[in-house]
Amino acid sequence: IGAEGQFLIGALASVAVGANLGIDSPWIGVPLVLGAAFLGGALWGGIAGALKAWRDVPEVISTIMLNFIALFWISALIRGPLKNPTSGLPESPEVVEAAYLPRLSDLGDFPGYRVHLGLLLGILSAIAIWILLTRTVLGFKMRAVGFNPDAARFSGYHPKRIWAASLALSGAIAGLGGGIEVTAITFRIWDDFSPGYGYTAIAVALLARLHPLAVVLTAFFFGVLDQGAGLLQRDLGVPLVVIYLVQGLVILMTIGMGFHRPGEPGKEGGEK
Template sequence: MHGSARALAQLGIVLLAALALLSLLLVATGHAVGPALTALVRGAFGSSYAITSATIVRMIPLGFAGLAVSLAFRAGMLNIGADGQVRMGAAAAAALAVPLASAPAAVGIPLLLTGGAVAGAAWAAVAALLRLRFGVLEVISTIMLNFVAQYLTGWLVRGPLQEPTRVNPQSASLASALQLPVLLEGTRLHVGVLLLLLLAFATWWWLSQTASGFRVRAVGMNEAAARSAGDVAVGRTIAGAFVLSGLLAGLGGAVEYTGITYALYENFSPGYGYTAIAVALLARLHPVGVLGTALLFGALEAGANAMQRDAGVPSVVVSVVEAVLILLIVGADRWSGRLSARAEAAT
């Protein structure tokens, strides 16, 4: 079966499984399936406002984090730290917003986004250094760095970056001139979605059409073979891909801060980096495919809020479905890999 057809088939199977699981959970918790699913679909796609201001808005940070995870995974690095990188990107943007409060949009917005991207890259560079210099597994270091980022953000919004009244644990509101422009009047859809689209296609082009992108893919497929080839600087390639991964996640945090929240909160990220793992895996690590899977998970989250509001179903039910989706995706990949190995052995 062709790769794209197999990916679509896998997506269809996963979606059907998710729908069946959600229905079973609704029955088990004593909720009517029909009204709950209707509320979910209506909340995600029931109106133009739901699509633009709920589903796509939730897709944007998931898309940036999904791109980050997919890029690192393509290089053979398990970046579980996108959540911390998102937080640090938002924190850096919030810190820069103080001295740039009176700056014009043409100057201030690019600086805020650049600062967030650099902060995410620097946060990822810590894990890359620990991996290359001391052999620390990036799975461990990135998870630990997530907690460091979480508590550091909490300290910032209760200390140096807390809003002037010192009442709420958050930063001051972002100046209106530094907020990302809205694409459609009367909605929350901002230009960050255009930046996400541009970066997704640029990442795909870079990985598939450039020599440096080929080296990233080669290291990810077989690090030992790439090292023995002699023309690939494995350590530098791994570090570069991981830093770029953190840059994308940090940029996503800055975009969310300048486009939606306009303030830094202690719980700024509701788990974008963890959901991004499912986003990347379901897209089979394809940068453009991440756009579709991020949209799917954005729709699930938007629908979950509507389901809780209109049908009285706790939104945590959808969180359970998302968690099981990750298990189904990983299981499907392992099963597919075993089938391929058996087919090769038979020939």
């Protein structure tokens, strides 16, 4: 639930660093800015993890509250110390050019394309998370605590540490997404600059059945729907609500496929 706030904090961190870089090399600028976004998201997710681990605060409640805190914090900063002095609008300064992520159009004759290096970083992140969860001891502990914290505790694991680490890692990935959005698309932040990517990510994860590699495909599907919505509305007059309806129906059908009737053949509790 907290991905939206972590996305916003990652974007904020990337602007705070990227707008004040005194270097000209993208080989240094891009890693620094994205690293700041990664750490900012990890910190924001780690707050929820610490509250869950040591005060037993439900992560759903804490992350929702942190989402609004991040939103209002950005709103205050872009009207105060982070406001662009050359603009009359409440927005931040642009990040320096050394922090720009390369685009496909930078590599050849592809005018008008906004595909950028963030696509590759997203795919690599999904692969890294899959390897972590399925091929490492830490990943096994994370899955064990997620399925049954009491059984994991009985097995000698430390659920509190795992909760904190999991939420911090989740926040780091969301924060990285915010940094990519700034360094590749918007180059600055303003009120409501995020169209709700963090909330869309929940639907993407549900459609992927929480599988890290499947997330790549479902994210692409949602991206096609999102971009196609504008074309359908402009060329055919199809309301945007139709696209949202399609997204909702796909998610509901996917969730429904995970349930079965008691006694269904081949399932637990039925005939074998």
